[in-house]
Amino acid sequence: MENPPENATNYDPSRYERPSVTVDVVIFTLQQRELHVLLVQRSRWPFEGFWALPGGFINMDESLEESARRELEEETGVQNVYLEQLYTFGNPGRDPRMRVISIVYFALVQADKQILRSSDETPNVCWFPIRELPVKLAFDHEQILDYAVSRLSSKLEYTTLAFQLLPEVFSILELKDIYEQILAEKLDKGNFYRKIKETGILEDTGQVREGRGRPTRLWRFRGSHPEKQFVFRWREDKVDKSDRQARDAESQE
Amino acid sequence: MENPPENATNYDPSRYERPSVTVDVVIFTLQQRELHVLLVQRSRWPFEGFWALPGGFINMDESLEESARRELEEETGVQNVYLEQLYTFGNPGRDPRMRVISIVYFALVQADKQILRSSDETPNVCWFPIRELPVKLAFDHEQILDYAVSRLSSKLEYTTLAFQLLPEVFSILELKDIYEQILAEKLDKGNFYRKIKETGILEDTGQVREGRGRPTRLWRFRGSHPEKQFVFRWREDKVDKSDRQARDAESQE
């Protein structure tokens, strides 16, 4: 990289007034076959006592994603989870203290990996089923969460995100459960079977699990196939409505 | 909003070191049936002489989208264009001066509305065909642009974004041209006709335009239909690959 010339000082961005920047994370997981989200209870003004998405200020030497991973690990202790940038919220007035811009990530934690870390800094950390949230969340976190759910829902239809929520070994009908949960829609067993088998995305573990009825075969997600990128879209004719929703969320405030 | 209690000061975000925040805009338009993007030439270090996406620091009292619209209007003088948040780029080292976080929007400007404003502040502003860009762009703007194109391409398949690039009145085959341009793929004339007519998304203007062959009927985009949200997906079996690409772009640096 070139060195700054003498006249470089006439355009110094550090002179500008600056907002604070935080990275927040919407962390989803599956518990008792229901979608849950992780919230922390605030111990200080503003919104003292309210539940909020985990997050914090970024360090100057880490990337946005690193920052999100750090938050994620501080709260859940898990690593190697699916993480993607969701949206950046930055309306003036979101935070009564000052102008704060939040880059929000969303994460999917596998059902068998979730651990909660209670530390001194975050004494109250809890998983909430997304259909039974606290009445009111801190800041604009309700809108953020709504948007995250709608994004998750629409991405389910053309990605393999659902696997990120399952334990390493699972049955096909458990997978179907996730789809039904998140899409809030009943799916046909037979068609689901066929469709997912056809993709070749599953690897038979040879194991079975006994239960009340016929034992079920257990599968593993064949992460990334060398040949074709697996596409498992449950329904072809759905639209991604999540974009509009994010913009609405921002402009509603 | 509640007032801060006495003990509020023990957690003052303003004490933290803060990055600069900019809003950049990828502005697309259609010229001579080709997709173009607007770039400005930098007149100062760093990347003096290089072309860059238009952008600037946010004002403390405007929302992110307002900031993007302001940039957009400063450069092109147009209003009421399609604008959506694309992604937030924030790796350390993107800007040699300091830590800068850029919230990038992308905008689609209708073919008959593009005006360029050359002011003292931005003497060199120019539309470039996306297939013939300057060799190297400033900062990480090449990656940002790549991502914007891939997002545009994938959104074309399940939204009505293409109409935002056309003038108010257009022929069906012009619309098909846009799809072919952006998807970089040949489409069947007849099937395109049928598919788009079926959606009911077009309104016949009654006008025709004469040319070399049979005169073509001119249509108008029936923006938002009361009944159903129009879905015009050209191909059902495509996947949105743009997400992965954005993450890759960030981690490549």
Next chain:
DNA sequence: TGACTTATTGTGAATTACACACTAAGTATA
């Protein structure tokens, strides 16, 4: 007039989606 150019509509084969019936393989219980 007839060749040429661009715009639109028609048609049928091939593929895919969908609803629903059926078979399989275990447990519980009388």
Next chain:
DNA sequence: TATACTTAGTGTGTAATTCACAATAAGTCA
């Protein structure tokens, strides 16, 4: 130990959609 019950997984025909390509329409140009 039969039979009811429960969950797992497969088959099948119809309906809908996709797709390639042929046919027609309506003008210009020489």
